[in-house]
Amino acid sequence: MNRYIAFDLETTGLSREDDLIIEIGMVKVQDGEIIDRFQSFVNPGVPLREEISVLTGITDEMLKDAPVIFDLLDRVSDFVKGEVLVGHNVDFDAGFLSKYIPIENTLLDTLKLSRILLPFTPDHKLGTVARYLGIEVPVEHRALEDAITTYHILEKLKELIPETDYRVLIGTRDILPEGGEKQFLANLVNLSVKKGLNAKGYPFPIPENVKIPEFEEMVKIDVEKALSSEILERREQQVELAKRVEEAFEREEFLIAEAPTGIGKSLAYLLPSMKFSKEKQEKIYISTFTKTLQEQLLNKDIPLAEKLTGLGVKVVLQKGKNNYLCLKKLVNMRGDEKPEVYAGLFFWSKITKTGDLSEVFQILKNTDIIYYQMDDTCTGSECPFYRDCFYFRMKRELADANIVLSNHALIFREGIETPYIVFDEAHELERVATDALSRTFRYSHLRYLQRVMKPLLTRKKYRELEEKMKDMERVYQEVVDTLMPALEKFNTTPYDENNVNRLIKISDFLEGINEFTDDENVMAIVDRLKSDLSLIIHMDDPAYAFYARWLSRNDPLSVEFVAAPVDVSEKLSEFFRGVNTAVFTSATLTIAHSFSFFKDRMGLRGFREKTITVKIPEVYDYVNQLKIIIPLFLPYPDRPDFPKKAAELIMGLTHLRKGSLILFTSYQQMEMVHSLVSDHMEVAGITLLKQSRMTSRSALIEKFKEDIESVLMGTSTFWQGIDIPGEALEILIMAKLPFPNMNDPVLRARSKRIEMEGES
Ligand code: SF4
Structure with a gap:
């Protein structure tokens, strides 16, 4: 595909029927070079909605002397005649144009290509894809600039994707229906075949779930010394926790450690775990509640722990069965799935190292995960795909792992192979155990059976x-x-x-x-x-x-x-009977300075002799370093005027220009406050970020960290498992404290039972 037109339109809205074109941008490309370009504003004859002006930077003033669409049609028709039209979500733009001129051109969609060929981008928006490919994006949401970005994306794909094994590209091409994307894939196949054995493999980073140590020396380490080395400033609280964890491993105890944030808890349990694992040749499970903490351990803390100790450890990230792609199901779905969805899953299945379906959550939004995930119908070693099966590959890697990174739900569902475990974020254990042991029924179970x-x-x-x-x-x-x-x-x-x-x-x-x-x-x-x-x-x-x-x-x-x-303590007791060492840590485990409630709920009553508790002192000087403000003048959060008053308060704080995280307990309330403050932030030049179903949590947090004056709004998943050090977060606003909902049927049943037992 050596000649094409990359194009983009700006419009008054998203409805093809009701909205109108306000800008057209096109570039004609021949052999990878732009040979011609076209740009024009279009006067829609109606005033622009404010959000469109904010999004595009186009104003009524800029459009008032522009030609109307009918005056441009001849020039546009001549420009696009007989050419392949390339766009990001091209059906949208071609649909608008086709209201005025017949569009019989071959269409090629970089959005579809991105969904198929770039499974690991944070999302598939034009700007995100461009940045992922290393393309600079100085301006967004303007027609000519977006058309040029689209051209760069296509050229980059042409340059880089042929490094992929040509057989994978052939397989993907064959799934696609006739059209621009199939032709483009055929192009890539030719380029890849030419590279043959010189192809370097898929050219972008691929997530891993196994970390093989770079060195294998067995050295005797001193945990305390390692935590006081030149590369790590000694923190007394961290050293104290590490010593307790070390003792728990040596004496085969259960340690319940409440440790405040900011002491470096992860290293405090990682170092003794790694040491014990290496010395005793035992596997240690480290279980977290949030994926964020799991990622932080894998990518940041464990490499740092290796650097501090000189111990190389093999780490395997373990997830529950139904997180993994079942290759047999994938093969069976061919022909039953939408071709573009299937092409994306097929391509990913050939390049992924983990088979973890969360890597393709964006593709799976358009289908039902149940058709692809491993489940109880797995026939194990009798399955023809057993050797390559992602789940069993992960299981084989577990055999000689030192550290198994897992999560609470999986631990309770599938158990552990060795009796050593560390639970971080242990305050969530009861809730997770309840979920893991719950029995459920929903209609999709029948669909799956069908x-x-x-x-x-x-x-x-x-x-x-x-x-x-x-x-x-x-x-x-x-x-x-x-x-x-x-x-x-x-x-x-x-x-x-x-x-x-x-x-x-x-x-x-x-x-x-x-x-x-x-x-x-x-x-x-x-x-x-x-x-x-x-x-x-x-x-x-x-x-x-x-x-x-x-x-x-x-x-x-x-x-x-x-x-x-209602009560999981009995089940948990059963689980802990098979455990030699368990470490439970979190910043919030005590109630009124006592660990009794936690011990009872965890089923640890029967393990009194081997259960040790410790409360690590605070590291921050909260009295001098923190100011807590409770605005008593605000109405209660359930009052209708709360969003407006809260928005006024937030706007009043923006002149401080400090990184601010605003946490809500209701999605709806967050949306309302966001709509009330967004204009103000725009005018003040402050980046306002908001949790949304379209943007990944980690991408948002990264943006928030980069811009130290930005404001981030989030709900449930932003309340925990976030690490934002330094100036990026100086103001934390909680719209409402996240007390558990007392209408929750499980909570009510539990309270009733506790009352009946004569406690409160
Ligand atoms: S071994 Fe089980 S999970 Fe793996 S491909 Fe076969 S049936 Fe699917």
């Missing part, structure tokens, strides 16, 4: 199954409808027999599945579903709290029924 059964049935039988499934969908919808008023308000709600008695029809349907097949896999799924559903319908086990929760607001069928264990 999908598993499909290849086993004749067409006639499958049609019969489809009919039954439609009935079941109706039944489920009716049940969900009875709960909707409460779910719309609170997202979770208790239910009673009246709500769920119709689910018995689904139970009966599952009972009759053997009329379709007696396949072992299918029956295993059915048995599990029947058992979970029976518990959920009959609600007759006092050990559980029953409730419904709405998982995805745009899908009513995503309502899930949950039976959550």
